[in-house]
Structures are given as structure tokens and as C-alpha cells.
Amino acid sequence: MLTDREDELALLKDVLRAARGGRGSATVVSGPLGIGRSALLHAAADRASATGFRVLRAAGSPLETDHRFGVVRQLFDVLVGRTPAATLHRWRADVAEYTEWLFADFPAVSDCAVPPAPDGLHRVLRALWVLLGRMSADQPVLLVVDDLQWTDEESLLWLSHVAKRITTSRVAIVAAVQEGTDSAGHRLVREFGRGAEHRLRPGRLRPSGIHAMVRERFGERGDEEFVRACHEVTGGNPAYLAFHLAELAADGRRPRAAEADAVRSARPPRLGDWLTHRLISMPAVPLRLARAMALLPESAWDGPAVVVAELDPETHLDAVRALRRFGLLTYDTPARFTHPMVRTALEESMTADEQEALRLRTAGTLHGHGHRAEEAAGQLIAVTPGQGPWATRVLSSAAREALCSGRPEAAARYLRRALLEAPETGTERAVLLADLSVAERDFDPPAALRHLADALALLPTPAERAAVAVGFSPATLAAAPPRVVERVRTVAEDLGDPDDLTGPERELALRLRARRHYLALMDLSDPRSRPGGPGARTPDPDTLLDTPAERELAAVLLHGAILTGRTTAPEAARLGVRILEREPAVSGHLHTGLSLLVSTLAVAGVPAKVTPWLESVRSYDWGRMSPAARSLLCVEEAWVMRASGRLPAARARVLEGAASGWAGERFGGPSMALVAGLALETLDGALAGCLPPADGARADGAASGCPVQGLVAGAVAAGAGDLRAAVRHIVDCGRRLERAGWRNPALLPWRSAAVELHRRLGDLRQAAELAEEDHVRALAWGAPPAIGRALRLRGELTGGDAGLALLQEAAEVLDGAEDLLERSRAHFSLAQRLRGADDSAARQHERSARALAEVCGVRWAAEQRRAEPGGPPYLVSGGGLTLPEIQAARLAAEGMTNQEIAAAADVTPRAVEKRLTKVYRKLGIGGRGDLAEALELLAGPER
Template sequence: MLLERQNELRVAVEALRLTARGSGSLVVIAGPPGIGRSALLAEIGELAARSAGGPAGAPRPLVMRAYAAPAERDLPLGVARQLLEPVVSSGAFVTRWGSGPARPALAFLQGHPESPRQHSATTPQALLSLVEHISQDRMAVLLVDDLHWADEATLDWLDHLARQVAHRRILVVATVCEGEHPAGPPGDRVLGAVEHTLRPAPLGASSVEALVLERLGATPDPEFAAACLSASRGNPLHLVSLLQECRARGVAPVAADAERAAALVPPVLRRRLLLCLRGQPLSVLAVARALLVLGDDADPAAVGELAGLDPVERDDSLWRLRRLNLITREDRPRLAHRVVHEVVEEATAPGERDRLHQRAAALLRYRGGTPEQVAAHLLATTAHLDKDAVAALREAAGAAVRRGDPETAARYLRAALRDALPHTEERAGLLVELAAVERSFAPSVAIRHVAQAFPLLPGPVARAQALTTLTPVVPGVTLLSLDDLLRRTARELGGPGAPARDAGDVHGAWGGEAAGTAEDVGGPGGHGVSGGVGVQEGVRYAEVSAGPGADGVTGPDDRESLVLRLEARLRHLGENDPAVLASAGERLAGLGEPPALDCGGRRELLVSLLHATTVSGTRTAATVAALARRVLDHEPARAAHVHTVLPLMVPVLVTADSLDGVSPWLDTALADAERRGGRLEESVIRSEQALVLLARGRWAAARERAVQACSLVGPKDLSTLSALATVMVALRTRAPELADALPERLRGVHENGELTGLLMLVRGAAAEQRGEPHRAVEHFLDARYALERAGWRNPAVAPSAYWLARALHRTGATERAEQMSGQHLELARAWGAPAGLGRALALHATVTGRGTAPRLLREAAGVLEDSADLHTRATVLLRLAEAVGARQAAEAEDALRRSYALAVECGATAVAVRAQELLGATAVRAAGRSTQLTPAERMVARMAVQGLTNQAIADALGVSRRAVEKHLTSCYRKTSASGRAGLATVLGASDGPGPQEPPLTSGGAVQPQGAA
């Protein structure tokens, strides 16, 4: 089936018509391989043969065919023999056609083709006379396929024939493959007399669909046809080969298989192109290889340099490749399609490919290419990399980190490590660099690489800097435990105030004399860099991730700061040890009052100590909150805080119920993590956000954040902070199934006592939901034992007594329940956080009965006015309303109004529904309208209700009068209130002052408080 060749066939028909009238011509069909030259030549031959039945008196055509081939180029007049030998063999009119000057042609055509005596100087002229004699009786149609491979004598003969056809009934039609002419561009001989040049165009979409229907037997989906057209670029041979391969592989012409079809590489086409390419001059193959290696970095100048060609040879080779349709016609040449890539790759030996990639990397460095362009070529070679190549890979890794692609950066550094000699400082430095990148997406692997580098590093400062690149909140397993590596390095550095490893270790990790001198530590300044790739450079990716001035994030530190960082990590690792927790208070006091926060090491140690005193309950909530807030004010919000112990600051503030400014700080850090592409950073920060949302009583949002945090990293790399956040959310929201999704290594019994205890609490809560209170009591007792053994006694983070008292109360063990509840309440009062104390008071009200419930619930409601936990506040107010009931109707209604508003605000549906039932429809509508107001609008409305003028409100808040008017207008619209009296009715007594509502700006926007 010949498609889209109507124009070419019209030209051929016209040429045949004129030839029959005695006006012959030379027609050339030119184009790249596979465009359909031979098919069009055969169709012209069929047209000529069919013209035999033309008008009476018209000469009958005589069609003669020949096929030139490279293997026969040494056979003189071989193509001419193919054309005329069948005519002589047929015997028709041979006597008349071979008479006179044509007689030597008969001897030549009837003799042996390889006999040199058959070819004399008169033979070409005799052959011309033979064709002329034929044209006197018949219309001579000579068809020559692949004329470019014809022998020299035939080309000369055809050149003479072409000059004589204009006044004879002779039509010569030849095909020429552009780019395959062995001696130069076509046209030097025969083509100089061309009358018509036909250039078949690539097939269009409709023809592709028709061919798919013919070859695969079904009308293709548009996506499938488009994929075939794109893959073949409309080349008929390529398209037919592709469809044959589709049929052989069972690929259907449907949209779902479009991508699969486009990816096929037909073997027939590949062999054809490979033969075509190998038949070209060596310079053409050299340019094709250069294009394969350079890819998108190719420009003519770079291609010529890489191929080792001068501009003339380069341009000629590019011209040939364009004529062969193997490259695009753009200013920056590219290999045309995937088949060409594979063909060129097959024609290139692996060693040559490695050499070209190395040379391309050097060329791009010289020409000012980007570091990642250079690195792409270095990744593609398996040859040995020199120092310049390693430096280029490290530079590319830095660029990848800056653009937020740590995984690509790790690929570059692994390639740089490939040829680094074992047991060298250079290898150690590269391993530390790699770990600093891998910690963002594979922290367990980063720990292993630091452990491999550890014995190769030149001194304790270098080892300390390497250890501080690791992420403390992610556990890891190495040949030596991280605890041992930290402790050994700390002893070598020397320093005061170490945590004791056990009760008998009076000297601690820093006990005894310092293990090394300045010479032991390393070169000048004691940074442990004596040559090659030092650890100073090995940690520079951590500095890049932290940004300029990254004090506190594994950048080059002084000796004192490193000592403090190591101590902070050791204390964090020792938080399962009651002795370590007990020593935290004394160490905290030794930091001074107030502690200095002038360097990152001090801030890290302070946070570690605050977390230890928080979980052990040896300081009050107010004390730890004040110190933690100082750290928050000094620490910039960025993703790199995840790789320190600073994430422990969020649980401290959550436990202390002091959350002002924490959310915007975490939002900024999360945006930084997303920009930098750090999955681990994003996971940890979302876990921190889950804890904050949980503490604010926004359970649904907290659960969503916890699930997101666990889904961002693999089971091996889930942080302990994410696991603890998930367990806390599961416990508070009564969703034990969340904890079931944690990796088995975190859900089993292991050394992490606090996590084990909290998981037991979750199992107890699940038993309660199943209606198994006695089983729940057993789980809660086990949890109490595990948490106390770990030294976790703060009722806000280790609420085993809370859950145990509830379960005992439900089983009827009232006395034991009151005892547990009383103990929990006593500890909560000692800690002093409003949320924890409010919950403890509410529990005690439940356990002790109706007589004490109103008093305890009133106290709880009062305490919770200063809490950020909206859910707990709403629940306690609802219980207070139910407790006072009809005896205190006004108090009950006030409590219900506030409970409903808070429940709606935090999404506590069950509490809101119950409050609505008790409150009544009219009051609910007023309370509902009030909850529609933003905190800023509610503040302005309250001040207006108190009688302040708009200007007075503006002056008090430090904003413009226009801003106040905008907020009041919004209040009237939302509440449907008529004037300030209406606002007073809507707000009512239930809308009391909230906790530290944010101020207005002159533009009317709310500014977050406490942002660092």
C-alpha cells in the first residue's frame, strides 16, 4: 500500500506520457533510508507496464530493472549489464537492435560478466546504441535502484545516456539515498541532467492510522497512532518495522499500549541502520558517537572537538547524517530517535564510550559547562577518575543539594568514592560528605557510612564533626553502636559535665584526662585536616542545607561547641537510663542562670537537658517552657534543625502547654524542607506539627500529619520522634490502628523503654474499645512499669496512672482507681501545665463521684483557660454543664455556650453535638454565629461592645481606624447583628477572652506571635 505519494506518481505519469511522445527524461527519487524510494520506483515500473494498453499506435513500453549494491561496485558496467542482459536473453528483436554500432554490446552482454576481455573501450558506446535502437521500436524505461552504489563505468554510461534522452523515447528513473554517496554529494555525474527530483515526504497521521489498521487489523486509538508517528517520525520503513514488532509482541493498537509501542526497537530496522552507518566514512561514525555521548550538550563546535575533526570534516559528516535522517535538522544536532541511539551505541565499544565520556567531561569543564553537565558524563564512565573528575563530582553534588535534590547529589558522591583508595583520609572525607547528603533520605545508610569513615579520620575533632552530621532522632545499627562512637570521641576531646553511663561511672564520658594534644587533633587550629579531602569539606553539604551562618547545624565548630554537641547527643541516647535522666537537673543548673545561648552546641545541650528534665518531671512546666522559648527565639526556623537534638524542643513546649509561636516556626521549617527535597526533614517536621496540633486539640489535623510523616520515609528510616508522635496521636484520639502501622522494629520489645510503655498504653486503649477492661488494666500496669523503669515519670508524657485509674474505675475497683487518680493529680499539680492538670482534675472528678465533681470540674475549667488544648477545654466545660445541671442553670448555659464554640473551632464533633442537644436551638445559633468570627474580629467586637470608639480601638491596638472598620463590618455581616447591641447579644457571656489572641496590623492581617 503506497500512501501519500500521489504528487510523485503524477510527475511519473506525466514523464511517461512525454516519453511516449519522444521526449524522454531522467527522474531521480531521493531521500533518506526507509522513506519509500524503492516502493515508489516499483510503482512507477508498474505504471509503465500498465501503459502497454494505451492508444493505438503508441509504443509499447519495455521496462528494464537494475539494483546497485556496494559489493558489486568493482564490476565494470555491472548495473548496465543488469538492465540490458534480460533484453538480449529474450531474443526479441535482438538482431535488429544489436546491428551496426550496437554489435559489440551483444558480445559484452552474452559473455561472462567477470571476463576483462568483454569490456573494451567501445562497449559503453555500443550499449548506448543498443538502448537507442530499442527506443525506436519501444518506449525504454530504465529503473535503477540505489544508483549511488553503481560502479564508475555505469555512472559514466548513464551520464552519457541522460544527455541523449531528451529527444528519444527513453525514461531513466533512479533512486538515490541521500548521505550514502560514497564519493561525495550526489549530482557529480548522472544527476547533473536530472529533469525531475522526487523527494517523498514522511507519512502523516492519517497514513499512520491506515497502516496500523492494515498491519494490526484494528483501528488504532488516537494516542497509539500518535505514539507510532512520534517514534517513527513518519518514516515508512521504521513504521512498518515497528508495527511488525507490535504484532509479534502482541501489542494492541490501544491507548494503554501506546507507550509500550513507542519504546520498541525493531531488530530489522536496527540491523538496517547499523549496516547503513558502518558503510559511512569513519568521520561520520565519529560524529554520531560524539552526538550520542554529548546528548543535550551537543553543539557543532563541541561535536567536532569531541570527534577530533576539523570544521570541514565535521560539517560534511553532519550533512551526511542529516541526509540519512539520523539526526535532527536543528542548529543543535541530536540523534533522531531511540533506534539511532541504540545503533550508534552498538557500533561503539565500551572502552571507546568511556574514553568519549571522560573527554566530554573535560571538554565541558573547559567550555564552562555546569557542574551537573560535567558530572553526567563522569557517571556514565567506568574508567578511573582523576582528581579533577572527583572535584567536579563533588561540585555537582553541592549544586544538586542547593537545588533540593539530595538523592542526585548522593549519586555523584558515590561515583567519586568508586576509585578512592581504601584506608585513606580522602575516602573518609568523601564518606562523610556522602553521609551529610544521605541523611535527608536514607539516614540509616548515612550512619553506616560515618561508621566506615570513623577509623580513617585523622583526629577527634574530625571524628566529632563527622558524628554531628548524623541525625540524632533516627536510630541506626552499625558494627559499633553510635553510643560507643560518641562516647569514645567525647573522651578523646575531653570536657566537663558528662552524663554517667551507669551509677558506678563517677567520671562519666568526659572523666579522666583529655585523650589527645593539638597534634593528635590534627593540623593548624586542631581541625583534623592534614591533606586530601578533609572532614571540614566533608561536612560542607550540611552547611549548604542549613544556609549561611548555620551555627548549630554540623558546620565547622570550635572544640567547645563540638564537646557540647556530643554531650547533647549522648544524653539523648541515654534517655532510657534513669541515672542519665537524674543527672540532667544538676547539669542544667551548671549551665548558669540564665544559660548562655551564644552557640549552637549550647542550645543543643540545653534542649537535651530540658527534654530529660521534662520526661522525668524534675522541673516545673513554667521553668522548662521559659528556657525552651529562649531557644526558639534564638534558633532560625529551617529544615536542618532536624539533624540536631533541637526537635526535642517541640515535645518540651507541647508537654508544658506553651505553644505560642511554635506553629509558624514549624511552617517555615517545613517550607524549607520541601524546597530542599529532604524527605526525612519533612517527615520529622510533620511529626512535630502533629504533636502541636494534638496539644491544641485539633485531633483530625494531628492524625493527618502523623500519617503523612510516616508515609514520607521507609520503615528503616522512620525517626523515633515520628514513632512517638504517632503513638501519642493514637492514644489521645482513641485510634490504636495508627500504632499498628509502625514498623515491627518499633512495635516490638526493645531498649526504648518509653516507646514500649506508650505502645502498651495503646494496646490497653484497644482492649477497652473491645470491651475487655480487665485486659486493659494488665496492659496499663505493664506500661506503668516500663515507663517508670525508663525514668519517665511526667504525667503529661507518661500518663499510665491516668489510663490505669480510668480502667480500674470501669472495672469497679473504686478505691484503687481513686488512689491512682490522686497520684496522677499530685504529679500533674507538681508539673503545672494547664492541659495536663485540667485532664487530671477531670479524671479525679469522674473517679471520686458526683459529690466532688462540680468543684473539681470548675477548677479544671479555670485552669484550662490558660491552655491551648481546645478539645480538653470543650470537653471539661461540657462535663461541668452536665454536673451542675438545673441547679445552676446560668452557669450550665455559660459552660455549654463556651463548650460548643470551642468544639466547633477544633472540630470536636461529638462534644459539639452533645452541647447542642443540651443548649437548645436558639442559643446554638447565637454561639454558632460567634464561632464564625476570626480571633482578630472577635477582639475588635469585644472592645466595641465595651463602649470604645473605633479610633480608641485603633489606638489601643496600634492599627489604622480603617482596619478596625473593616473588621467590624465583617462582624456585622457574619453574625447578622444590628449595631453594637446586637454584637453584645451574639457574643454573650460565653465568649470570654481567649489565650493571648494575636494583634492586628494596619492592613488587617493577623501576625503570628513568637516567630523566630
């Protein structure tokens, strides 16, 4: 069924009616690729057959333009064997001599019997016209010729001969011409066009026409958004649309608004094959320009394209006009390809040698015209190595551009290609390896650390090696293979003691000291290996805060002091704030020891001190950050949310970070501690997927680097109802960490979680012993949230006035604390204790508890707590999304299609659909359009 062609069909109907009445005419249907010329010819033929016409069909071919009378032979071929001999004899009376070849059993078309006389050709043309006229006297005739531009000259002469004479006959001609080809401008094609009475140039489909095609394909009306997407992608080209709809239908999709993204992202392979085949008929010069444009970014189509295609300005303009007429370029300003598959077809139409030569010319032209290095590098990575130093320079510059825009994977591709141009040894290779390690740091740490080790082995001076080594954060190096750690230690020794150095070398030495200190801190195998002496002291803020390197070392040393219980919360908060005040709010801190400051201030009970700083980092740098860097920032924000009591928001932010590419194994310390702490406080086993296994080693020789996995395993067991296994996991892991020197009760609150589990199991003695220990540790630490939690736990375990006094003290200690959830817990426990003795006070405390919990995004559920002893003491709002669901939701909210999400997650589009459906149900939203707002609310107000 033809759609949106009412005017054209009406004209063809009038043409046939007139021809039947003895007023024949010729009609030319022209237009670009895929516009539906052939469809109109078929419609005319079908109409003619239905109304009593004899229909003679033929089609030109670019491979048969030298076959004399080839198209004429096709037109009359239908008569051979189907027309009675008597009828043929009557039609050929007096012209048989000049038409015998037309009806031979096995005619040789190239050897047509054209008399050698000067007027021989004219006699054949006239004889064929006489034959046609006699046929039309018996029955009106319609000649249908597709691809007229590829018709042989003799057939064109005859068609023009007929077109000039049919105005008083019962013969009509309908011929189609593909615009934009050299043959379309042939003298005889133009002559036929001038002699034609009618010209049709069908336009692109309107929305109503697209609606009709959608209904025809799917048997139902398409949603407006679906139809709008079809129009955007195909531009209303009927052929493009037909391929798209066929592809979607084959995938089992329906014309719904939810499938609009699938329409936009679809790249039908059959459309690519169809386009590639059609390119064979392209004129050489426009095709050369189109291929150059296919390799160039659209911003370079005006200048560099002319150079790459080796055209002068006038020829370039002619070629652009031809490409528009052919249907490969739009008439917009600036122009663009009429479909994304046009670019693909153009690339695939070239041989390997043609493509390599054109890519090299393209890269050189872009580089010479001052375009971005990435645009030139995109060509170089597709050609064989051996292009010389200029290629290495371009690829290195492109890698820097990609890193600055937050695309480390692209940077790594450029650098890997540059390494193929570099010598096997030497400084040039070392620099490339170092740059590659920095690029891979964000998405492939094992590879980054391998390349770091290779670079350290090749760089000539200790200072150069140190500059590369400090590009990796202490937490990342803590998960490195032994050979990398050993080389970093060797670099520090080669560079020397910071006290003996000055200037940049002293800064590097201080940064290396920070990393060595952290490496020793994370080595739980031998507590005696920890650094002692001056290097282990909490730094004096007046002597180690002047330079960036001093502040990084101070942050690492302070973290160690907090972890091992060698400082107090007030002192840690004071020093942490002093460091933070001197540091700019930029994302560069994420790959240094300064990232430890956020967790320091969080566990010190002053998260509000760091909140504005993190907000500035997100505001200024988020758009330029890589996915992995964003995940690290999510971890820091989650620390602040957890310390503020907003556990649902913290959980959501951790899962968002994990969906962005983070893993505990990758970034170590603060991330592991955060996940473990959240798991302990929420008993949420889903967080286990954010950490690597507790034991074993990786394939690259590095330890798994997750000493807190046992705490998360306890949360998983508690969630499954196995409380004894849960408490065993948690206590065993906690004791092991304490033996290794990790003593801070706020950083990893394992005792409070074990107290809660023991109590639910009825093991009140063990719960009381752990609560006493926790109180002692909390008093030594000195942070109100930790002290208040310990007092509350003791008060809940202690009966009578003593227990009430402990709960009242907990509420007093927590009054004004930034951990609103711990304040809410204290009020709730106090309300429970006062109920029946002082109902008025109990109601007041319960109101306070509920108000604070609401701010935190949780709700108390005392009944559930009593009914389900294995569950958490509160219900966390937020939908309970799994990690894969969070990832799919986040990518969908950013505008990615289901196919793009599937490619990113290495799953099928169907799996993505199922995940998103679960997300919509859990969050109570209508669909993709509500995701961004729902995820924002889930994360909390400090997004």
C-alpha cells in the first residue's frame, strides 16, 4: 500500500484514463534514493492491468547500458510465446523485416538486425512505433520503465521517438529516473524528459504517511512518540522507514512510546546492505567526496573535506549538489547524512587499501587544519602502524584531550595505538606507558598497575619515576601486585628522604612517604611492619600544612591515627578542617591521599564541615569527570550522608557509585570501610556485591584487599535469618581487625551490630560485654554519635533506673549531634522505656524520634522489630533496588537507550527491559520519564 501519495496516484489515474480515451502521454517520476519511484511505477502498472491495459515493463541497469535495444527487448519480451502467431503476424505486417530480431527464439541483443543504410536506425524506430500502435489499437498499452537513466541509447531514442507521437494514441509511458547520477544528465534522458507531458517528484512522508506505514506493518496505530522518532531518524524516506519497521517488527517490538529509543538507536543491517549496493551507481567525484565526509566529523565538511577528496571549490559544490539529489545528504544548513547508516555504507564500500589511504589523508588534513587532535587520532587508530613520530604526537595529544573531558577509555585506546609507533625501550615508550597507566587507572586498575610497573622500569631518573608513581592514590596502590608495591618502595628509596630534599623533589618524596605509610597501614599480616617513629606521629598542623604534598601526608597520617585509635575525634576534626581549608575543591583530590579527609571528618562527627566542599567539587567538575572518578565522589558523599544519619541516601549513593564502575577492590580503604559500615548499620546484604571476596588472590598476584568482607558476610547472614552465623562472622572479623590495630568504633561499628544480634538471640551477657567494650572505645574516641550509640545500647540492655539513666544520658550526649538517625534511635528507645511510667514524656520522645527519622528517610517500625528479630531496627525507604537495577535506572535517566544500556552492562536488551520494569514498580513511577526525579529523591537532598 502506498501512503502519502494521493496526488501522485491521482495524476497517474488521469494519465491512464486519458490514454484509454486516445490521448496518450509520457510521465517521468524522479527523485532521490528510496523516495518511492519504483513503488509509484508498480502502482501505475497495477492500476493499468486492472483497467484493461496491456502492461509492458522494463528496467535499466548500469551493467547493460551497452546492450543495444536492451530495454526495448525487455518491454516486448512478454509477447514472446504468449501472443497468438496470427496476432503477431498482423501487428508486424510491413515491419517484420525490422522487428524480426525482437521475436527470435534466442535473440542476441547486441547483434540486432539494424540495416546498414544511413536511415537504418530510423526505420527500426519507426517499425517499433508501428508495432506498438497496432498493439494499442487492440488494447491500450502502458510502458513502464524503471531506472531510465541506465537505459541503452537505442532504447532511449525509441522511447523519445514514442513520447513525441503518442498524444493521439492509446499508449502511455511512465518512467522513473534516479537523480544525482551521471546517467541522469545524459542528453537522451534529458530529451525524453523534455518530451514528457507530466513530471512527478514525490516528497518525503508526512507524519500521517508514517502513521499509515506503521499501521500497515504492525496492524495497529502507533503512539505519537514512536512515530515522531521514526520521522526523526528516517526523515520521512519511505525506504529507510520500511527497513526500520521491518527490523523492529522482527525484534518483536510494538509501536509504543517506550520503543522510541529503540527506533532512534536501530541500525538495520539490511538497510546498510541496500545502501552499499546503491552506491555502485554513484558518480566517481561525488562518491569520493561522500567517502571523505564519512570519515570526517561534520564540523570539517566545509574545509578539510575538499582537501581530502582532492577537489577544487567549484567541483566541490557540484558534488554536494549531486549528493543531495542522489539522496545521501540533506538540504539542511549545515548538511548531514540522510541516515546514520549512510556513513557506514560509505565506509564499507571501500577496499581496505582505499580506506587506509583515505584515513591517512584525512588524519593529516585534520591535523594540518588545526582540528582537535582526537579527530585526527580517530583515523590513525584504524590504520597500520609505522606512520612516524607525527602520529605518536597526534595520538598523545588526543589522549590528553580525552582525559580532560572525562573519557579515560578513549585516552587508553589512543595511547595503546601510540605504543605501536614507539621504540621497544627508552624514555619515549616510558612516557607513553606512564600516560597509559593514568588513563587506565579509572577503569582497568590491574592493567594500569602493570603499565605503571613497566614505566617505572624504563624512566631514567628517580624524580621522573616518582612523578609517575604518585599519580596513583594510596588506596589503589594498596591493592597492587607485590612487584608494583616493591617498585614504588624502591622509587621512594632512590629519591631519598624528604628532609634532605627541596623544591619539587621534596614534594614528590612527601607524597611517596604518604603512600608507603598507607601501604603499611593496610598490611594486616604483620602489625609490627607499621611505620613507627616520627613518620607515624599525628602531624603538627603548623608544620605539615603549607604545601599540597605536606597536606596529603598529613591526611594519610591522620587517617592512620584515627584507624588505630591514636587520636581523638575533636583533635581529628580540628586538624581535618585545617587541612580542608587549604585545599581547593577540585576532583583531582580523588586520586590522592586527600580523599581520606572526607571519611576522617565524617567519623569525627562533623560531616557538615565537608559538605559544602563536596558540593563545590560536584558543581564544578562533575561534567568533566570519568565514570570511575564520579563513583569515588559518590563514595565520599555517601560518607557524609551516613554520618548525618541519612542511611537510605548513603546506600543509594554507594550503589550509584558501584553502577558507575566502582568496586571495593579497586579503590580500597575508604570505600571498603563505608560499605562495611553501612552493611553493619542496615544489615543489608545487597551491599555485599560492592566488595571482592575476603580471601584468595587475584590473577595478577595482588591480594584481594578486602579485610572487612567478614562484616558484610555477617550482614548477609542476618538478612537471611541466620543470626548465629551473622554474629560469628561479625565478631571474628572485628576481633581480627582489632588485633591488626584497627580500633576506631565509629569507622567500623562492628560491636554495636554484634550487640544487637546477640540481644535478638537472647544472649544478653555477651551483648552486655560487647556494649561495655564499645562504650570504652567510644569514650576514648570522643565523638558524640559513637558515645551516644554506646550509651543507648547499654541502656537498652540494662533494666530499672540505671538503664533509664543511660538512655537519658545518650539523648543528652546526642543533643545537637549531626547524626540525626542516632539521635532518633536514642529518643525512640527512651520513649519505649518511659511508656507506662510517663506516657506524656514517652509521646514527646516518640514524636522527636519520628521527626528525626523522617528527615533521615527512614521510619521506625517497633512492631516489625518485635515480630522479626532478624531484621533491622527500622525500615529504610528507597525501593530496595539491586545493583543491576540501579545501574540500568541511572543510565536510562541519563538518556541512554535500552540497547546502549545492554551494551554497557553486557546483557541483552530484554534483560534491561526487565530491570527497568522492576525499577518502575519498586519506585512507584510510571516510566522512564520519571526516573531522574525518582533517583534524585532516593539519593536525598544533598545530591
